[in-house]
Amino acid sequence: MRVFRRILPGSDREAPMILDGRDIGDGGVIATQVCIVGSGPAGITAALLLQKAGYKVVLIEGGRNPGYYQESWAEKNLLYAGQAEGLFTTNEPDFLIQPYAGQSARGWERERVYGGTSTHWGGQTRPLDPITFEARPGFPGWPITYEDLIPYYAQAAKLCVLHGDDFSADYWAGVLSAEVPDIAGFDTEMYQFMGGAYTNFATRTFDGVTAAEAIAEIIVNATLLEIQHAGGVVQGLRVASLDTSFPPAKATEFTITADVYVLACGAVENARQLLLSEAGNDQVGRYFQCHPLSGGSALSVSGNFISPAAMRLIKGQTPTGTWTDDNGVTVQGRFSPSADIQRQYGIGSCWFRPYTSSYYFEMRPNDESRITLADTVDPVFGQPQTRIRWEVGPGDQHTYETSTLLFQEAIGALGGQFYYPSWEDLKSQLIVNGHHIGTTRMSADPAKGAVDADLRVHGLDNLYVAGSSVFPQGGISNPTLTIVALSVRLAEHLGERLGRARPLRTAELEDA
Template identity: 65%
Template sequence: MLRNGKDIANGAVIETQVCIVGSGPAGITAAWELQKAGVKVTLIEGGPDSPKGALDPTWPDKSVLYAGKADGQFAESEPDFLIRPYNRAGGPWERERMFGGTSAHWGGQSRPLDPIDFEARPGFPGWPIDRAELDPYYAKAAQLCLLHGDDFSPQAWAEILGAEVPELTGFDTTIYQYLGKNYLNFALRTFDGVTIADTDVDVIVNATLLEIEQRQGRVCGLRVASMDGAAGASKKATEFTIKADMVVLACGAVENARQLLLSDVGNDHDQVGRYFMCHPLSNGPVLSASGAYLTDAQTRLMAGQTLSGNRAVPWQDANGVRVSGRFSPTADEQKRLGIGSCWFWANYGQYYFEMAPNPDSRVALADTVDPVFGQRQTHITWLLSDRDEATYTQTTALFKAAVEELGGDVYYQPWPAVKEGLTVNGHHIGTTRMSADPKEGVVDADLKVHGLDNLYVAGSSVFPSTGISNPTFTIITLSIRLAEHLRGRVGAP
């Protein structure tokens, strides 16, 4: 069921078992899994319904309600990060305010995090869970996303493609799958033949969370408001309350932190908003490899190609799933050098890496307020560290040495030239990180906010470290796991 918040009477009270705030992959996945078990779910989204998946309808209200201040590294490359696309010529936008969230521009690149990503290592805190605990949920996520199975090993894919696995000293060959067909936008895609709006989930668009009301260690209500008026000139229309047994924030790493800060919830140890991370991406090519350091069969694996006769052609399955390969430093090299991960992609010249957690890279509240609801806006500061520089210099040197062993060569630009052009690349990670100790994070291993009995957070904001894999597949995985936990809490099978 899909309805508009402005059609809900002023002062109304909606009662539900689970209320999910945010309709991106995290929120919709959790909603789908819960309703399958018979749980009563209300899913609210601040932005409008966009039945054709268009991004344009989100622009005017997003530029008003998501505005604020972005500084630090943003001052160099993306001062308009909070409201604008980082590619001014078009292309990916950083954040969305619409039904479906950022899945509306997701590229579908999927791969689990590596076991080392969950381990404590120099500069990286580790997770309170390990990779083995997520493996069964990764398998369920692969099935939900209609991937070509849950085996991402290069050996398995070399057999499927009739290709060979490259061997570079100090590097693993890693495989990514890409979602096919029309499964990217979670608001529009079908689950068992129906969209989320066609299920029993009560989907309310144009429903902005204003306040998380809590008392005696529990959330007792959510104040929610709708807007009315022409796009870009909206005003507050109605205000209503949602009372839920369990509440899940699934608004993205920036807004999850802002909502907790606005309500002064979960921040007893000044951890909310800290450790904002991403996968920094260089602005254009900054390195190049020369020489035939890969065989034709190895090149085909990296490109996701198979042979048709004597011709290399892109492989895809019946659902349109495709694959490609990357080179990433091994766990042993990451530990030995005290660096994060990265990937290199044959002759691809951009650089993409794992940012180290930094407590001063953070989301806070700005002194300014939005003109619709009068709430404090976002002040986000993105800061890199010396460890990020070490990741770049060490991994590029390692890659150069490995390629030279095979008869090739690698050129790469110095760090200062690369740093000034780095962009966030659409992956917003951290700000409500998972921790066993409340003094070191915001949520526990079950994604429950420390100190509150019924408030949970979903999405990549809970990641203690970024790893190198694109985050959405792990976001979906964690939401499946969270739904299983919440079913137990509300007494559903």
């Protein structure tokens, strides 16, 4: 058994490490307190905070470094391919392996690289709305409240180096010397866009150091093959590395043991990993959601239906130009149905914005929109691939048709015009838009969800899940700020569970 540790010269503090899985020989065993699988914002946030609190953390990533994009395309095609069904069949048949925009694009919807999808994240942030946490017809609500998350949103805003944690339109009207638009039934919701120096969690700094400098051990090229569990307890993770041949082949296989384990691999892979290992209950994989996006709507103006000051609020501009703070944060507004309108008409949220032709909405959770295991296997490890089905239903149609009609009426009353396509025309254009939600949703009742309010997998004492896969419903805000907030909360919970950090033993690489 090989256990990997090292210390800083002249110090009793363990030094940070980035290892390649190929450097760990067959049969090696790495022992730690916390093992986190996945290096996007969810995984890195939890790892940083736990490491800072004095706990021993190992973070593993199936991919390699952030400069590995083009070379990793073939690897992603081999390991991420599968079967896409439902609306994917016509709209995005290659969804599981599809980059955002062509083979020259840097970003893929599903990343297999150190840093995860933060490596191409646009930095758009906003908390979920309080109504997202409420149970109402067609929407399950969350087992925690908006108020429960407020302190964690504040910490997430600091981690993301935002311009504070106040997202209210009134606050930003003051910052921008503007006014809040008055559109009947619709709120002006403000989004902060992070500065470009802070969006990539793999390369940015946190309090002056990168994640690689702060986390005790990071292992890249380390693909999770199996969650080994018995009697309701995870006993270890079976992990493998790839060689550099083409097509790649397995190079080494090793084991990681820990007190607690966290899956932070994204909504598709979190579910697949649980299914591969028969871990969790029959709710795993269900309720796949996204923020469906389509073009086709158009807004035209006759008269001064939105004042110049209000337009500055929407566009994030001061009278002298586009506003930005010292850390590169910018802002932009959207129009969304108010909470009262959502309750009154039984719709999900959505957003509109001036002079654009896109429509973006909150899906109603649907248990037939789901992840299962395909009857095909990947050619590298011989494991079942992903089968994903995406369905939009009558509730989504109701949200679309009601919200667009209400917006059309509100804009018409102000002297503008709003055009939108039929549901069937819109449905034929819908794409997922990169936000993968649900599949391991949070619920106090194991019959209705895969993880509990602490993000612990139902039926397994020491396995947790992080990321937007735990969202019971998606709301309308971009998910990453909430992902970070939930990871802050998870780190706090794990710290309380583990108790006082054990003294970190110092030793060199040793064979045992």
